[in-house]
Structures are given as structure tokens and as C-alpha cells.
Amino acid sequence: MSTWSAFCWPVANRAAWAAATNACRRSPEGRFFAHVIERLKPQVAELIISANGDPARSRPSACRWSRIASTAMPDLLPASLPASNGRAPIGLRAASAIAAASDTPFLPADLVDRLRSASGEGEANLVVAPISGGDAPGVRVVARDACSRSRSLADERRPARSAIGSGSIRQER
Amino acid sequence: MFPPVKIEGRTIDPFFNVNRPDELAAAEAFLQTSAV
Numbered sequence: 001m002s003t004w005s006a007f008c009w010p011v012a013n014r015a016a017w018a019a020a021t022n023a024c025r026r027s028p029e030g031r032f033f034a035h036v037i038e039r040l041k042p043q044v045a046e047l048i049i050s051a052n053g054d055p056a057r058s059r060p061s062a063c064r065w066s067r068i069a070s071t072a073m074p075d076l077l078p079a080s081l082p083a084s085n086g087r088a089p090i091g092l093r094a095a096s097a098i099a100a101a102s103d104t105p106f107l108p109a110d111l112v113d114r115l116r117s118a119s120g121e122g123e124a125n126l127v128v129a130p131i132s133g134g135d136a137p138g139v140r141v142v143a144r145d146a147c148s149r150s151r152s153l154a155d156e157r158r159p160a161r162s163a164i165g166s167g168s169i170r171q172e173r
Numbered sequence: 174m175f176p177p178v179k180i181e182g183r184t185i186d187p188f189f190n191v192n193r194p195d196e197l198a199a200a201e202a203f204l205q206t207s208a209v
Contacts, residue, residue, distance in 0.1 A: 103191035106178050
């Protein structure tokens, strides 16, 4: 397993709901999201999910989030910011992360290993944008530095941030 | 770098991204006929 993190952003809250509750896998979004999680989770040390809203206040509850991800965190970036540009995990602990949209259900089982190899086994500082249709890449690699820039952008909005982790709860301000 | 994913004899772009209704339908069809 890689030391990298994976960060998934749901296309909509409905998709997050579906995957988290495991009750609505009949919906396309829920099934796709579940596939992304199932593909990425074995490949990384930490799986982070953007909860769109505040995961501490919205349903599914923190407990349900913790079943599927190491961390759920609010997506604090402006909705107008393209996914390919700014949807990076705030407070990322790993140096590098795979960021994947919840509507890319056919990700390779060896995605992280291959990207690590491509980056020379070092810390990834590259952005990859393999894409099949659409304008925004469904998958990319983000470096912690890039996440810091996103964090600065989010700080401008002065939100209360919370992250729910399995076995740990941290508040960041 | 990444070859197509082969599942039960069918292949698909591993980075297939659902953005349009026709892509949604295609992904749905693939999932229904494959044990992905």
C-alpha cells in the first residue's frame, strides 16, 4: 500500500449519501462512487472524501462517513472553481494524493503504484489529467504544495473546518 | 501509460468520466453486464 492519500469528491451530495449509507447503490451516482472507493481504498494509506457540506452537521453522520473513508471534510472552495483546478484536500498529511471524481468508476487497481513509478518514486509534484470526454480530468495527482494553495483560498472564506478521522478528530482553524 | 481495463472480455478506458447522459448510460450498461 502506498503512503499516498486519495481524495474523492462526490459529484453531488446525493452520490455521497448513496455510497455512505450503502442503501442507495441502485442509483448510478451511488454505484459509481462506491466503485471509486473500492478501487482506491486498498491502494492508499488514507482516503479522504469531500463531503460537500459540513460532514459534522450533514447526513450521513460522521459515523457513517468513517465506515468508508479515513476522513470526511467539507468542500470549502467556491462552487465556481473547476474541479480540475481546485478540488484538493485541505489539510493533506501525505505529500501526494490521488484526486478522483466519484464518476470515474473504472480506475485501475494499480493506479497509485503506476503513478508513483512515473513520478520517479519520489514525491509527486505533477498533475496528470487523463481524460475521457468532458472538460475536467476525473483523476489527477496533487502535491501537498498545491493543497496549501487551495487552503489559502479556502481561508479567505474563514470557514470552520473539521475533519473526521477514524480514531481521531481534529479541528483546524 | 494505462491500458484499457478489461473486464469479462470487454474493455473500457480506465479514466472513463461520466459527464453527459450518453456517458451515464454507457457506464450503467457496462456495470450491469460486468461484475466490476
